[in-house]
Amino acid sequence: MVKLDPFANATQQVNDACDVLGIKDRGLREYLAIPNKVLRVKIPVKMDNGQIRIFTGFRSQHNNDRGPYKGGIRYFNPEGGVEYMEREVMALSSWMTWKCAIVDIPLGGGKGGIFVNPKTDKLSDAELERLTRGFAFKISEIIGPGKDIPAPDVYTTGREMTQIMDTYNKLHGNISTPGVITGKPLSMGGSLARNVATGLGVAYCVREAAKAIKLNLKGAKVVLQGFGNASTFAGEYLEKMGSKVIAVSDSKGSISIPNGAKVSKLLEFKTKTGSVVGFPGSKKISTEELLTTKCDILVPGALENQINAKIAQNLKCKIIAEAANGPTLPEADPIIFKKKILVIPDILANSGGVCISYLEWVQNNMGYYWTFDEVANKMEGNITKGFKDAYAMANKHKIDMRRATMALAVSRVVEAFNQKGIWP
């Protein structure tokens, strides 16, 4: 039985955006909410012990009105089981559509994955490769550089992307098609700046938000929840813009560092000891204390469902930059809006990753590769404009940034849909 329904949540957000835009047509609302196609495949794999094991995989293609589907492939086994996973990838593919639209890249939304946890299922590298290639074979007809371009997601890396690309190429007469997938290693046609993309994008958004509320980033105080890929690079780039990190957390706990600490020193300490907890000059605090620390910029960059109504009441920041996906519960949004805290919603704040994925695909398609700065500058253009457009929408309709961002993204897809019309 499906208990939580992420797809119902995604549908609700589309309907809310339609309300803002005055879209009443039920057919159009359904068209915008429901994926164009959800492919469910059976993947038989010969295990190392000679037995056959059957896995289930999905690819949800939500909307391609603005360009080929784009989105990650995750290897995961959510608690709700296979049925839940199907609803989850449908929802995630919907969010990809809006994420691509908000930063105005010519791609649509897709998502997929296999119901498996490579860690707890203890698959050997060889089994994992057979599974990945088996999945690539099953979805090979619906992916392609002009159709659907997958990318890494939970528990998948450049290694799996290379195996999917190689399988696709072999199935197509050994053609070289690096643009069939992104998130590849550099030697396989990956892009520079992919590793820093999400954090850098967060920092660009914060810079624009600070301009909008006239906050000087020189000396601005930053709190980071999480100290992984997204949040450390967000911290590093915000530091380069003049801010300082005064509290941080990881899976082992949270710390406050009243005088601030260099991100590089925190990283060095975490690499040595396995956690930021215990950093010299810091004090251990609770998660709630971390999130409600008096600061200028709060970056929830670890997990979903962190900011509830109670925490929202006690927030003491000016900007929230959602580096993580879904860190704020819907119940908290109206409270945060009332407190005049500027939220940069996840689909905008963490869109740096998909922007660079898009640029990887562009480089692959033209067979010419840009420098780090060229890629970062192009991404900066997309994200900065995305923020400005969403902020203007929020002011125009006097709504919060989350609803404004979604409404703007939906309006862009509707515009493309109206240009094309329905065929046949």
Ligand code: NAD
């Ligand atoms: P990551 O695995 O690199 O880092 C996650 C961090 O969260 C780690 O430092 C971990 O210690 C910390 N953490 C785990 N449990 C915690 C807890 N209870 N309290 C505080 N910290 C905790 O992951 P990531 O790639 O940085 O992703 C983080 C979030 O950003 C996720 O929501 C992800 O979906 C989102 N995101 C990441 C990217 C990307 O390109 N990395 C792109 C878009 C969205």
